[in-house]
Amino acid sequence: MKRSRILAPVAIVWFLLTLAAIAYATRLGLIVAPTEATMGNVQRIFYYHVPTSMLSLLFPYINFVASLCYLYWRRRDPLKALTADAVAISSAEVTVVYSSLSLLTGMLWGRAAWGIWWTWDARLTSMLLLWLLYVSYLMLRKLSSTGQSHTLAAVLSVFAAIDVPIVFMSIRWWRTQHPAPVFGGGADSGIDPSMKPAFGWNVLAWAMWGIFLLAMRYALERRRQASEQDAALKAIEASLEIAR
Amino acid sequence: MKFTWLFGSSMEAHHLLWTYLAVWLIQGGYLAWIVWQWMHTDAPADALDSETSEEF
Numbered sequence: 238m239k240r241s242r243i244l245a246p247v248a249i250v251w252f253l254l255t256l257a258a259i260a261y262a263t264r265l266g267l268i269v270a271p272t273e274a275t276m277g278n279v280q281r282i283f284y285y286h287v288p289t290s291m292l293s294l295l296f297p298y299i300n301f302v303a304s305l306c307y308l309y310w311r312r313r314d315p316l317k318a319l320t321a322d323a324v325a326i327s328s329a330e331v332t333v334v335y336s337s338l339s340l341l342t343g344m345l346w347g348r349a350a351w352g353i354w355w356t357w358d359a360r361l362t363s364m365l366l367l368w369l370l371y372v373s374y375l376m377l378r379k380l381s382s383t384g385q386s387h388t389l390a391a392v393l394s395v396f397a398a399i400d401v402p403i404v405f406m407s408i409r410w411w412r413t414q415h416p417a418p419v420f421g422g423g424a425d426s427g428i429d430p431s432m433k434p435a436f437g438w439n440v441l442a443w444a445m446w447g448i449f450l451l452a453m454r455y456a457l458e459r460r461r462q463a464s465e466q467d468a469a470l471k472a473i474e475a476s477l478e479i480a481r
Numbered sequence: 482m483k484f485t486w487l488f489g490s491s492m493e494a495h496h497l498l499w500t501y502l503a504v505w506l507i508q509g510g511y512l513a514w515i516v517w518q519w520m521h522t523d524a525p526a527d528a529l530d531s532e533t534s535e536e537f
Binding site for chain 2: 254263267276277278279281285286330334337338341342345346348349446450453454456457460461463464466467
C-alpha cells in the first residue's frame, strides 16, 4: 500500500485536531484569560505573539539540520539529498511565515503599548535580520540560475542559523526597548498562573499548525521533485527514440 | 457578548482584532497556496511510483 494513502487520513485527523486546538486556545486568550492590569486587553496579543515568535526560532533548526544533511548526501546519496532538500525548503518557508507574524504582531502590539510601530532595538533588529536571511534563502532558490542554487542555499542556511541564538539571547544580553524575557528571565519573570492555560494552549495549537504546514509543504515539494524526475525521464526516452 | 470590547473603537481594540485576523489570514493563506500548488503540480507517473517516488 502506498505511504500517501496511509498518511492522508492521519493528515486529516491532525488538521481537525489542530483547528479544534486553535479555536480553544483563541477562546482562552480572548475571553477566559484575565485582563492584564497595566496594558488592559491589548496584552492579549501576547497569546499569539509569543507562541509565533518562539516557533519562528525553532523551525530554522529543522532547516539547519536538513541543509547539513543535504550538503553531506548531495554526492554520496542523491535520493536522500532530495529528501533533505525538501525538508529544508519546507522549514524555510514555515520560518518566514512565523517570523513575519512575529514581526507583524509585535508591531501592532508595540504601536498600542509603546506608541511606536518600530524601533531599532536589539530583539527587533535581530528578528528582522532573521526574516531577511530566510527570505534571501527562498529568493536564492527561486531566482538563481547557476544550477548550484540548492547547494548555495544550504550554505546560506548554515550561516542563517547563527542568527537564531542571537535573537534568543538579545533580550538577555542587551536591555533595550523590548521587554525582558517572560520565561527563564530570573526571579521576577513569569506570568500569572491564571494566564498559563491560554499561553500553553496557544503554544501547542500553533506548534501543531506549524507541523501540519511543514508536512503539507514537504509533500508538495516531493510531488514536484517526482514530477520533475518524470519529465526528465520522458525527455531522455524521447531523445533515445529519435536516436534510433 | 462577553468580548464585545474586541470590536470597540479604541486603538487597542483595533490592534488586538487585527493581530488575531492577520495571523489567521496569513496562516490560512499559506495553506491555501500549498493546496493550490498541489492541485497544479502533476502527479508522478505510475512508472516511477515503484522506485523513486514510493513515498510521495
